[in-house]
Amino acid sequence: MTSLRFVERLRDLVDGVEVILSDIWGVVHNGLESFPEACEALHTYRQRGGTVILITNAPRPADSVQRQLRKFGVADEAYDAIVSSGDLTRNFVADHPGKKMFWIGPERDSSIHRGLDAVMAPLEQADYIVCTGLFDDETESAEDYRAMMLQAREHRLPLICANPDIVVERGDRLIYCAGAIAELYRELGGEAIFYGKPHRPIYERAMALAAERRGRPTSLDRVLAIGDSVRTDLTGAHSFGIDCLFLTRGIHSEEFEGIEQLDPASVKELFGHPPRALMRELRW
Template structure:
């Protein structure tokens, strides 16, 4: 294993790359503001013939994600399409008509079941749980849900996790996501179905959309993932068989503070299997 150096520009990494699968939160925005240089980098790549599919663990449909991006100043020209874990979760709900759902998540995620005629029920009457996040991610953690998860386990309810992220940036803070509750439930012996990175379905859907845009499938050796999470972005890319550009300014920023180069031992400790390259922030 060799050492890893930081690169400064995306342009030096994309020769022969036809498709970029880019994370959203932590790459093009932090939940409060967009990153203009990152958006410009993806836009420039598209202008040069590349295809950009945004893949996100957001527990909302793609059209809802697009509305948020527009509010944050991310232009539609930055990308070709969006795939969200919310879309995949909605497909699950739509495929189980008549089954009763107990929903864990904030009101802003109600689009996860809107228009699907989902049968909502209290926990003790439900057939399954959909978790899009914490009821109040400003004040709660997964531990606040331990008693609820113990009750769910007693009822043998599968939990459908619409956002496998454990934490995400909101401005300069880290807040807990649905993945934190899902991992607690799994530790307690509950059954969990994850939609989103690092699991294959979201990558398969993204590649299908890329093939539609390009008119033909793209070989995986011509695909590059971009993300800022070891657990979701890097692990998902490696598991799917594609290279990953890892950005260090996101949720792992403290671990990379003051580091200009990683020796082989540090690479193994931080990543296990290393990404193709490191950047602090995405820029062309």
């Protein structure tokens, strides 16, 4: 294993890369505002013939994610398509007609079941749980759901996690996500099914969309993932067999403060499987 250095520009890494699978939250925006240089980098890459598929653990359909991106000022020209864990979760709901769903999440995530004729039910009457997040992620943590998860385990309910992230940035703060509740449920002995990174289905869908845009499949050695989470972005890319550009300005920023180069021991401790390169924030 070799040491890892920071690189300054995306253009130094994309020779021979035909497809970029980019995370959104932490790469393109921080939940409150977009990162203009990152958006411009992806746009420039597309102008030079590359394909950009945004892959996100957002528990909402892709069209809802796109509306949020537009609100933050992210131009449609920065990417070719969006794949969300919300879309994959909606597929699960659609494939289980007539089954009763107990939903955990804020009202803003209601698009997860909109138009699906989902049968909503209280926990004790449900066939499964869909978790898109915490009811109030400003004040709650997963521990606030321990009693609920114990009750769900007694009923042997599968929990469908529509966002495997544990935490994400919101401005300069970290807030808990659905993944925190799902991991607690697993620790308590419950069954959790995850849609989104680092799990394979979201990557398979992203590559299928890339093939549609390019008119042919792309070899995995010509694909680069971009993300800021070891647990989801880096692990997912490695498991799928693609390289990852790891951005350090996101949820792991404190761990990389003041570091210019990582020795092999630090690489193994921080990453396990090393990324292709490190960059503080995405720029062309």
